[in-house]
Amino acid sequence: MGLAHTFMAAQALEDAAKAAGYDQIKIETQGADGIENRLTAQDIAEADIIIHSVAITPEDNERFENRDVYEITLQDAIKNADGIIKEIEEMIQAG
Template sequence: MSKKLVAVCACPMGLAHTFMAAQALEDAAKELGYEVKIETQGADGLQNELTDQDIADADIIVQAIAVTPINNERFDAYEIFEVELQDVIKDAKGIIKEIEGMI
């Protein structure tokens, strides 16, 4: 059985930090053996939107955000791990391992 991680990355400007965080999370999750899907919310709108099924199937749900994500109510029934964009950019792998220790 494969592990799944989904994430939302969003910041007010939605330029560099959103995509740097998304890339860092994707790389770290794959390295740790996860299937991964990351939704970005930024200057170019909402991209790679997570479906209800993506969210339901996830072992870990991360929000690397500096603003409240669009359609955030999708996550109401789930445990969400909210982290700072900068922290994900600096140490995504460490953050995923820390979350694994909490679940």
């Protein structure tokens, strides 16, 4: 997976979240250029959902240690972002 896939996955997740009615989504990307749109400690603490769409382990992964993280592949995000958002919503509703 290359850098283009990172941004394709980010766009797919953003589009799916907006289509599902979420008014705010923050996406951090990590690639050859380093971390872009880095999530702050406050962003992480206040997030309803944390999704890692990854090909490799994210940098500074310890920032997410006290949070539930839904991990998917970049390909899953690109091909099935709507389904992933729906699946996460169902998991949250089930408690």
